[in-house]
Amino acid sequence: MAASRVDPKQVLVVVPNFKKRLSGVTSTIIQLVPLQAQKIGIATLGPGLPDHLPKLTWWQVPALLKRPQGAAARVWHARRNPEMLAGVVLRDILRAPLKLVFTSASQRRHTRWTKFLIRRMDAVIATSRKTAAYLDVPNTVIMHGIDLERFHPAADRAEAARVLGLDPGQLYAGCFGRVRRQKGTDLFVDSMIDLLPSHPGWSAIVAGRATPEHRAFEDDLKARVARAGLSDRILFVGEHHDIERWYRALSLYVAPQRWEGFGLTPLEAMASGVPVVATDVGAFSELVEDGVTGTIVPRDDLAAVKASLSTYLKKLDLIAYQGKNGRARVTSHFQLSGEAERIVSIYEGLIRPWP
Template identity: 75%
Template sequence: MAAAPVDLSRVHVVVPNFKKRLSGVTSTIIQLVPLQAKEIGIATLGPGLPDHLPRLRWWQVPGLLRRPQGASVRVWHARRNPEMLAGVVLRDIFRAPLKLVFTSASQRRHKRWTKFLIRRMDGVIATSRKTAAYLEVPNTVVMHGIDIERFHPPADRAEAARELGLDPGQFHVGCFGRVRHQKGTDLFVDAMIALLPRHPRWSAIVAGRATAEHKGFEADLRARVEKAGLADRILFVGEHRDIERWYRPLSLFIAPQRWEGFGLTPLEAMATAVPVVATDVGAFSELIEDSVTGTLIPRDDLGAMIAAAERWMEDEAGLGQAAANSRAHAATRFSIEGEVRRLGEIYAAAIHGQ
């Protein structure tokens, strides 16, 4: 049953989400909003979000033309171009009392349309120092945090594996996210095809969805695995909303992306006490302590991925220490509460004209 609509008069921050499919941005909103709602009147707007989040209905949108209780403006926090555009239309055409804030995770030069929209924002947030370098307007860096209560180590990794129908006697290495070339899923699969015959105590898990245009890519990967005789040890388990459960059986995580905006999966893994081998894309170099919580490797370098993963697979004691380091690193430097606090400061400054 859908939740009752929120009282718009008490909403000081609107978080639009105009994409139905699960994405990194959607995941960020799902994790942040429940915590933000404890501190400020906040509501989402749009499809693709669970019903437990406070949500405006489309029929309530005209109410955005009125001021909320206790403030002269609301914050409209966009994370995509269509959401920025909607905010500009509401503020500049319909004269809605809004302050527009945009979070950018992109690490490439923006197209002219995106630049046009960004210049019309009242505040811009970058999710990493790398992202900030591509912005041509003043911005504030606020790195993503992770819910360290949701993503936590299991009491027993073997039992965590058994609960998911995995072999509890195996070590598991994972690669989670959309199944596509950009995400480097093929590099992970090829690395596992090279490594697993040499390491019979290890199995691999690919978790994530291949959208329609990438079904052929996924089919090719499955065919490679079948040809290698590893279909029982390289498992494609699909997309899961309870993805935190799939991190718990892991002993190693690989983030093989060729390109990434920010990339939450290394943080999710480290919070679960799983060391990470990651390509140097997105914010990964700002998340991982090389040789302490994992290993950074060049992008699109299969040989480097195989070598780095094998070093960890052969060093059980080192893997255990890196697991402890990873959990401590995520908990102390990347808690989601820290991100909520920084966003709250930005919202307050926008609302009160600071």
Template identity: 65%
Template sequence: MADIRDVEVIAPNFKRRLSGVTSTIIQLIPIQRALGQKIAVLGPGLPESLPSIRFLDLLHLWKAPPGRRYRVWHARRNVEMLPAIIMRDLLRMKLKIAFTSASQRRHTGWSKFLIGRMDAVIATSGKTAAYLEVPNDVILHGIDTKRFHPAVDPAQAKAARGVDPAQKFVGCFGRVRRQKGTDLFVDSMIALLPCRPGWSAIVAGRATGPHVAFENELKERVAKAGLAERILFVGEHTNIPDWYRALDLFVAPQRWEGFGLTPLEAMATGVPVVATDVGAFSELVASGTMQTGTIVPADNLQAMVEATAAFMDDDRRRTAAGVNGLARTAASFAIEGEAGAINRVYERLMR
């Protein structure tokens, strides 16, 4: 438990179920603290290893921390903005409010009302910023480049995952459901693998609830194509960086995505990427002379097949794009860069 008197920034999490927002908080807080930010979390569903405060500690917010004019409350959901507005505007607490928006759609009137009363707004991508009607800072998500890194020995990395080291593998990782485009990936592989005997495919991720039937249909489709031993459904894994290190190519086939970290995770592992034009993918994956992959239109199977084939059939292109992706993530998308940029927003508010 953190001492509220020594906390300058509060990161609330008012949703008990694990989500992308919760995962972002869990990953960022230790890095922000390592960079010198006095930050603590508030709310359920977070690891005990994170410094936290109690709801009772909010009574101390009438007094600013030593050497500061204000504390910062960093909301990421509507339900976290509203209490901060009440504390700042009605109770006159020494508080400034930051909000991170990841939405890529027009905001409701209620959301606009809340966002319009923020002291700072952070957009997670340029696409997100385009839907905001207030000044904002664009800070793209980063990833842990110490956790996601290339394999020292690619053949050994494949053997460690129980797959054939002599094969090349193209992967699709994430929840198994239509929104994530898993069916587009499977259909691409059914089209591409029969005439490419040196390649196989890996689908890593979990299907839940109504999506289990969707996954079973995909497995039946694979079996009918005679590819059950070459399109592998490996389920959900906690050691997902090890699975990236078993890949030669990654496909992100989503029909919709809020941001999407999987292309960055692949690039940080030295794996080239074919991704649809959703979420922040077009801002992450580079084309041109420093190509790290290819962006294709969403929900366009033929475009995905053609872009994937171009990488599968060109070893030199894959190698170059993998090297470029590794350099791009290290230079522009390490999580330390994201944490530092957010900390600078806090400093601006506290001054």
């Protein structure tokens, strides 16, 4: 649906996105809204979103001051503080008929300002049990899901590597996402520097972008790799929008974050039939079934990461077993369609039909 064709009267849910740069929150909106649009009148508002999403323009915002067609109120679903604030202003100052929903992914004590905003929400969603523990208001846990059509195992992993320009004779361990210390990229690179000389059949891939403030960090990692003589086996491939193709070339995925809000990459890897070594941050321990679909290791522990990776590099049967289990776990518990349906049920519970 083109933005110019969205009729505000038929919009029952508004999903604001006030951050122009792509982020995990933005990615979640992009994936969920098309599925939710099949079940309820929904539109996005703000920059940084693709044109195929139903979208309100800024000049249509005054229409939100009136009731939608067939309901007493519409839902405003915020995922950031500025979006919560905008909803509060619209509802409490401008008297817009809105019900406010907030999704929290944070795993830290909220500031007084954030708590003030959260207390004014009509419903709060937590993305994990750990996140819920930091909330002082009633909430519903709805974990993120994965598009199983986009992320799926490779029919032939060697061929999946070849079409990306990789060596089809090598097995690959990967670490995807922003390149920065918070993401633990150095833990992955340092582990690979130590392990790869003893495992000639393996190579490593770092996929993701280093923003300007983290460019020196990335340059230092590349220099370490070069000094070890492994630049041809520890590959920095940059940011890719077809990242699902790179998962299909992997035999092992590593999520070594020092801090994370939720973290989708373990689910993307498991959906692709790839076992995961993940640190105990974010929702990782709720996503990865330790010993079944991968391994959970302590946060910021290089020795633990390296020891776990060493086990996988030597046990291809373990990789095959856990990769199969990972796909089954995502299929059973973490489908994107299930996440979309549960959120829509929250919306429907807030919207009272208008007689």
